[in-house]
Amino acid sequence: MPDFDLLIRGAQPFPEIGIAEGKIVLLSGGSSRKEIDATGLHIFSGVIDSHVHFNEPGRTDWEGIETGSRALAAGGGTLFFDMPLNAHPPTCDAESFDLKLAAAQKKSVTDFAFWGGLVPGNADKLEELAARGVIGFKAFMSNSGIEDFSCVDDTTLREGMKRAAKLNLPVAVHAESETLTSKLARESIAAGKTSIRDYLDSRPVAAELDAIRRAIDLAGETGCALHIVHVSSGTGVAMVAAAKKSGVDVTCETCPHYLVLTEDDMAKLGAVAKCAPPLRPAAVQEDLWQHIIAGGVTTIGSDHSPSPPELKTAQNFFKVWGGISGVQHTLPLLLTEWSAGLRPGPLEISVNSAVPCRRPALQSISDLLSSNVARRFQIPNKGKIAVGFDADLALVDLKQSFTVAKEDLLYRHQQSPYVGRTLTGRVVQTILRGKTIFKDGKITATDGGKLIKPKR
Numbered sequence: 404m405p406d407f408d409l410l411i412r413g414a415q416p417f418p419e420i421g422i423a424e425g426k427i428v429l430l431s432g433g434s435s436r437k438e439i440d441a442t443g444l445h446i447f448s449g450v451i452d453s454h455v456h457f458n459e460p461g462r463t464d465w466e467g468i469e470t471g472s473r474a475l476a477a478g479g480g481t482l483f484f485d486m487p488l489n490a491h492p493p494t495c496d497a498e499s500f501d502l503k504l505a506a507a508q509k510k511s512v513t514d515f516a517f518w519g520g521l522v523p524g525n526a527d528k529l530e531e532l533a534a535r536g537v538i539g540f541k542a543f544m545s546n547s548g549i550e551d552f553s554c555v556d557d558t559t560l561r562e563g564m565k566r567a568a569k570l571n572l573p574v575a576v577h578a579e580s581e582t583l584t585s586k587l588a589r590e591s592i593a594a595g596k597t598s599i600r601d602y603l604d605s606r607p608v609a610a611e612l613d614a615i616r617r618a619i620d621l622a623g624e625t626g627c628a629l630h631i632v633h634v635s636s637g638t639g640v641a642m643v644a645a646a647k648k649s650g651v652d653v654t655c656e657t658c659p660h661y662l663v664l665t666e667d668d669m670a671k672l673g674a675v676a677k678c679a680p681p682l683r684p685a686a687v688q689e690d691l692w693q694h695i696i697a698g699g700v701t702t703i704g705s706d707h708s709p710s711p712p713e714l715k716t717a718q719n720f721f722k723v724w725g726g727i728s729g730v731q732h733t734l735p736l737l738l739t740e741w742s743a744g745l746r747p748g749p750l751e752i753s754v755n756s757a758v759p760c761r762r763p764a765l766q767s768i769s770d771l772l773s774s775n776v777a778r779r780f781q782i783p784n785k786g787k788i789a790v791g792f793d794a795d796l797a798l799v800d801l802k803q804s805f806t807v808a809k810e811d812l813l814y815r816h817q818q819s820p821y822v823g824r825t826l827t828g829r830v831v832q833t834i835l836r837g838k839t840i841f842k843d844g845k846i847t848a849t850d851g852g853k854l855i856k857p858k859r
């Protein structure tokens with residue numbers, strides 16, 4: 404008699420994984436009628452991307468949940484957290500949540516969770532969003548670039564944090580100083596300085612540090628859990644780590660683009676590599692890596708934020724839509740760094756533990772992309788290869804290299820700064836709750852994903 408619905412055999416570092424009813428039930432022994440021979444492959448917990456903008460409903464001409472979730476699955480991903488913007492309406496109340504949910508239930512090939520928005524005037528909506536099951540609340544401390552999602556002043560952020568703390572949900576912030584960035588941008592444009600270099604100069608690391616400092620102060624005062632998204636500098640990470648040490652419940656995220664691209668790449672690649680905070684000089688990037696290795700970063704998210712190509716063509720670089728398409732390649736990008744020997748040796752990871760523990764690099768990558776995300780955002784039974792956890796898995800050939808080609812991008816618009824880049828570590832198969840959703844370059848999902856809520 405078979406013990407399981409599916410047995411994955413031969414993968415490292417778990418040569419036997421038994422799956423029944425979508426869950427991992429055993430990590431050795433047993434037999435099954437259905438087996439996957441994964442000899443020579445490495446098995447990871449499915450990537451949980453806690454930061455994407457799939458823009459549905461309202462802006463499916465920018466991306467959409469169907470194309471976005473398929474691209475995620477092709478990159479070994481099994482769960483995404485969609486940001487409240489640039490959907491229209493943005494996810495700032497129960498009604499807009501329901502609209503997004505209906506779209507995702509119809510179209511997502513992976514599981515999904517939603518961030519609620521925290522904007523001026525919606526403090527009274529946070530409770531209904533929490534009841535619907537949002538993962539937390541996202542606020543912008545500087546102009547979001549989109550009209551229907553205003554940035555918060557400190558008073559709004561403080562009030563939102565107080566309420567979020569009561570609801571036992573985190574607040575995530577885009578941390579850049581509005582005062583500094585808007586003034587520098589205005590002065591630059593007024594002086595006719597609108598090149599890529601001028602844009603870079605208008606968003607200095609200091610703007611990021613100023614906002615992080617204020618957000619941490621407010622989190623400390625209100626007792627709210629705070630997550631700083633897309634930190635672009637080691638100094639920013641260091642501020643978070645110091646605050647955490649002093650007892651503030653704060654963590655941070657960075658993104659692959661800050662780790663593999665520099666401001667020189669932005670100058671070369673142009674609009675496709677525009678983001679905010681912007682890409683940084685090589686020395687800042689190296690410092691960021693050192694802080695990851697020291698355990699200061701909790702999660703890595705793609706901040707996938709596409710737009711139609713028409714929004715990427717302005718001569719004035721300030722007017723170009725900012726946002727990088729990358730949800731399909733987070734795992735291979737990080738694996739490439741590791742396999743190239745660029746990041747040798749163990750990383751030190753200290754999430755939720757007083758004493759940093761040394762882990763092999765591959766495990767650290769998996770922590771940053773899966774288990775830390777699940778733990779930080781209170782998602783039970785996901786993010787780890789362990790008995791009782793959802794069988795969300797990615798089989799990867801660590802030896803295989805490939806060059807990112809436009810035609811292979813499953814996005815609505817085939818643009819990404821990673822096109823032409825050779826990566827090592829190809830995702831061969833992605834499994835969601837025991838069912839294959841991507842295999843050998845093709846989406847094979849039949850059932851679709853489901854809404855994942857935090858256990859708060």
Ligand SMILES: [Zn+2]
Pocket residue numbers: 454456486706708
């Ligand atoms: Zn974002």
